[in-house]
Amino acid sequence: MGDLEEIVQINRLALPENYPVGYFIQLLKDCKSASVVAEIDGNVVGYIITRIEKFSLTGFLTGKYPRGHIISVAVHPEYRRLGIGYQMMNYVVSKLKSMKSIKEVTLEVRVSNEPAIALYRKLGFKVDKVLEKYYKDGEPANLMKLRLQ
Secondary structure, three states, X not given: OOXXXXXXXXXXXXXXXXXXXXXXXXXXXXXXXXXXXXXXXXXXXXEEEEEEEOOOOOOOXXXXXXXXXXXXXXXXXXXXXXXXXXXXXXXXXXXXXXXXXXXXXXXXXEOOOHHHHHHHHHOXXXXXXXXXXXXXXXXXXXXXXXXXX
């Protein structure tokens, strides 16, 4: 929670999807054990916010429950291409694996975000389906899944 202001700032700088501050607060309270920030010299330069889902919140998500759902991943634009996103994702996946009941991890990513898709594939995620008009601007998302067990 102490990093909330920096998380929101990075979200605004790095992503076209900007969540309300209250949503970040709710997510951090609900699942801080599988969320992470990256720091360099005491400054937050990236974050991953995750939640644990015990059942489907929407009709398009099917699969194993409970599961980890990576809600938002961002690295400050000045610190990209340094492996920070990979390190954070490895950490989060490892934390979720340590929660023995978690069966899989899901995330959505813009179909045009090729660097992120490549990173997620490197970590073992696979595209499960394309979610048409998922984002506010109408762009589709790849729903990607990683099976843990």
